[in-house]
Amino acid sequence: MFELINKLAGAYGPSGNEKQVSALIRSILKDKVDEIREDALGNLICVKKGSGKKFMLAAHMDQIGVIVTFIDDKGFLRFGNIGGLRPQVILGQRVVFENGTTGVIWYEENIDDIKKLKLDKMYIDIGATSREEAEGMVKLGDQAVYAADTKLQNGKIISKCMDNRIGCAILVQMALNSPKTENEIYYVFTAQEEVGLRGARTAAFGIVPDMALAVDVTGTGDTPESKPMAVRLGAGPTIKIKDASVISHPAVKDRLIERAKSANIPYQFEIMTFGGTDAGSIHITAGGIPSGGVSVPTRHIHSSAEIVDMKDVENAVELLEHFVK
Secondary structure, three states, rough: OOOEEEHHHHOOOOOOOOOHHHHHHHHHHOOOOOEEEEEOOEEEEEEEOOOOOOOEEEOOOOEEEEEEEEOOOOEEEEEEEEEEOOHHHHHEEEEEEEEOOEEEEEEOOOOOHHHOOOHEEEEEEEOOOOOOHHHOOOOOOOOOOOOOOOOOOOEEEEEOOHHHHHHHHHHHHHHHHOOOOOOEEEEEEEEEOOOOHHHHHHHHHHHOOOEEEEEEEOOOOOOOOOOOOOOOOOOEEEEEEEEEOOOHHHHHHHHHHHHHHHHHOOOOEOOOOOOOOOHHOOOOOOOOEEEEEEEOOOOOOOOOOEEEEHHHHHHHHHHHHHOOO
């Protein structure tokens, strides 16, 4: 499964520009599902038809990034954020644009306190010496994402954009496994989650499923001096109780717990006081849809080196397969 994860993590796909990720998933699943379509917002919807209930499984394709807002006379790029970025995390990081142009994020030298660092005091250096030279490399409105590779080490994956290519990989692997069920399964790879859970809303409105799950990442409480959180790497995927965007429907939550117990799949509970997933927009769509979530414990979220445990990923696939049967 690592090869699949590596391919998905390597695809360029900031919010609103997920076409490379969508094309990759389409190429992998084109002969494995009964129908593939794309809606107006860019969601990729892959359907395994059945005569039973409609299950929607959603994983967002988009990743956080930056967008060029100004190019100065010396060729340095000012930028804005696409999704949640912290200045202290992106400082010194390499970023890559869709055309392959690479730059490094740095800060104005007159800042004397790193705590005062803000995005509007930072720039991207692409090695240009003038505005004209820079404009030959990138344009206003161009987007860039972290430039980093994907490694498997000690059973852990270290990579950019595990949020949420790991969720995409889980759904792709599940579709390839094609679990036997009479239910109709909608594998939905959503757009623009990082900027407001947008794609999942339109997809759910078009599908109107009987039950839905968002498959995403969640933070952990197992690193030094971390905020207290009862989630740790390698202890199993999490079953969402709540986050800032949704309180899981009891029927969904209980079904997940029962399936995990009956199949001896390790699991944890996710109770987050901040953040959200696609379930936040799905559950208030089309008159209300019973929704919940399964998440993969992930360290260093929204950095260029997020870490997940392969065992958690594999157990998430197994849990979802039992869930839809």
